[in-house]
Amino acid sequence: xxxxxxxxHHSRIVQLSKSPxxxxxxxxVAGGGxxxxxxxxxxxxxxxxxxxxxxSFLVHGATRFDEPGVFMSFDESGDELAQNxxxxxxxxxxxxxxxxxxxxxxxxxxxxxxxxxxxxxxGLFVRLGYAIDSIGARRVVLDTIESLFAGLANQSILRAExxxxxxxxxxxxxxxxxxxxxxxGTLTRQGLEEYVSDAVIVLDHRVTxxxxxxxxxxxxxxxxxxxxxxxxxxxxxxxxxxLPVTSIGxxxxxxxxxxxxxxxxLDMMLGGRGYFRGSTILVSGTAGAGKSSLAAHFLDAACRxxxxxxxxxxxxxxxxxxxxxxxxxxxxxxxxxxxxxxxxAARPSLHGLEMHLSRMHRAIxxxxxxxxxxxxxxxxxxxAQQTDVQATLxxxxxxxxxxxxxxxxxxxxxxxxxxx
Amino acid sequence: xxxxxAETQILRLYIxxxxxxxxxxxxxxxxxxxxxxxxxxxxxxxxxxxxxxLAAGDQILAVPTLVRRLPEPVRRIIGDLSHTDRVLVGLDxxxxx
Ligand SMILES: Nc1ncnc2c1ncn2[C@@H]1O[C@H](COP(=O)(O)OP(=O)(O)OP(=O)(O)O)[C@@H](O)[C@H]1O
Ligand SMILES: [Mg+2]
Numbered sequence: 001x002x003x004x005x006x007x008x009h010h011s012r013i014v015q016l017s018k019s020p021x022x023x024x025x026x027x028x029v030a031g032g033g034x035x036x037x038x039x040x041x042x043x044x045x046x047x048x049x050x051x052x053x054x055x056s057f058l059v060h061g062a063t064r065f066d067e068p069g070v071f072m073s074f075d076e077s078g079d080e081l082a083q084n085x086x087x088x089x090x091x092x093x094x095x096x097x098x099x100x101x102x103x104x105x106x107x108x109x110x111x112x113x114x115x116x117x118x119x120x121x122x123g124l125f126v127r128l129g130y131a132i133d134s135i136g137a138r139r140v141v142l143d144t145i146e147s148l149f150a151g152l153a154n155q156s157i158l159r160a161e162x163x164x165x166x167x168x169x170x171x172x173x174x175x176x177x178x179x180x181x182x183x184x185g186t187l188t189r190q191g192l193e194e195y196v197s198d199a200v201i202v203l204d205h206r207v208t209x210x211x212x213x214x215x216x217x218x219x220x221x222x223x224x225x226x227x228x229x230x231x232x233x234x235x236x237x238x239x240x241x242x243l244p245v246t247s248i249g250x251x252x253x254x255x256x257x258x259x260x261x262x263x264x265x266l267d268m269m270l271g272g273r274g275y276f277r278g279s280t281i282l283v284s285g286t287a288g289a290g291k292s293s294l295a296a297h298f299l300d301a302a303c304r305x306x307x308x309x310x311x312x313x314x315x316x317x318x319x320x321x322x323x324x325x326x327x328x329x330x331x332x333x334x335x336x337x338x339x340x341x342x343x344x345a346a347r348p349s350l351h352g353l354e355m356h357l358s359r360m361h362r363a364i365x366x367x368x369x370x371x372x373x374x375x376x377x378x379x380x381x382x383x384a385q386q387t388d389v390q391a392t393l394x395x396x397x398x399x400x401x402x403x404x405x406x407x408x409x410x411x412x413x414x415x416x417x418x419x420x
Numbered sequence: 421x422x423x424x425x426a427e428t429q430i431l432r433l434y435i436x437x438x439x440x441x442x443x444x445x446x447x448x449x450x451x452x453x454x455x456x457x458x459x460x461x462x463x464x465x466x467x468x469x470x471x472x473x474l475a476a477g478d479q480i481l482a483v484p485t486l487v488r489r490l491p492e493p494v495r496r497i498i499g500d501l502s503h504t505d506r507v508l509v510g511l512d513x514x515x516x517x
Pocket of ligand 1: 044045046047048049050051052053075084087088181235236237
């Protein structure tokens, strides 16, 4: 996918060694991954996806990058964790068995603990060190170590020991992820950002008008270029994926090849040759103006050339589209049957914008079309702020590669497409 | 100062190396037991530097940690055991005030 070509790769020599998370999109945004051999702080509100982010980092490390990992949980037990991620296809018990993963649940009950004088947390260090050594771990997750503040009374010992712990992790050269819950006016409740200063990632989960939106932002990344926008991410049955859409620069190739619009007179008007291949075309007009018909001509022409086409329709079913187009003499059904044309129909209100985009992204990635149609793009306005659509839509479709041409069209005149 | 039950207290003291703090904790523990539990206790000292695999099983984080394994319920007392009163409360030898 063209998505790998982020500005970070082009404009700077990345010197810091990176530890890839294997999370779709994230590694592109982070210029290759987390800082290898250093701790990274991942913070956000309750339920925003911290644990899932962390476990994905470890599971991918173990399965794809030959880097075993230790998950030290201060919240869920190992069993709970395994159950929670089983639906994402992560087999934690299997990885534990193969010595690719250690799950250690650190349980502390304030009620059960009496504090009588001076102590340190060497027990935690020994425990973590032993877990690391037992499988030769290269990655460590502490989720979320802030729970210790509720379990231990002596906060000054705790703070001094945490400082020592993060230094110790660095000395051991493991790539560590530390999670923390967002505080009032601070990134984490206990100010962990003071101790972990190499990289900080903030996750956010908002629900607006009953549609949920998850976002990720890299607040800080020492010694590395990184995207600074808020990137939408989603959690679904395929796990966590980040849409690095806004990080894609204007570096794609501009083809001078032309392809037919499917309407001879329109080709004539466009210099006699049609649209530029790889360009984005917005077709705008009132209801019934013929936007869908224009798209059908374009699809038909592309299929006649033997090119693969993907059509995302938001207001009609594929059957309706095929029937309506037959009435103007275009037989789209035969292209569907030959596997050249694929329809994806989804009601706009079914998902938030991120989910729509991510699904489109995946469909394009799988089908590898050379032509994509969105009908009508204005439907997505119903589920998103206008700025979101502008920021995400054009680059998202560009990631399909420079050979893609797509006319986008809409049913209402109220939207100015801006940079699209 | 009656012990609530005649059962023997099975105590484990977790340390990480022979540090001044762990030596102090052991001395404090020994004295408390001699003063209050004479003949009714067993102390096992576990050095995590030598047996790191034992830290997870007993949920050890802090050292020194004294774990009373029996009688139930299990109790955990962390620190160098220099507050005798708190240790006595922790071991149910003296009620919490
Ligand atoms: N299999 C799944 N399919 C879809 N969504 C899922 C799945 N598993 C988890 N989620 C979503 O992920 C969210 C929880 O993620 P996670 O446990 O990583 O959050 P967290 O930030 O660690 O939360 P906490 O603050 O409770 O620790 C859930 O709210 C749920 O919406
Ligand atoms: Mg969590």
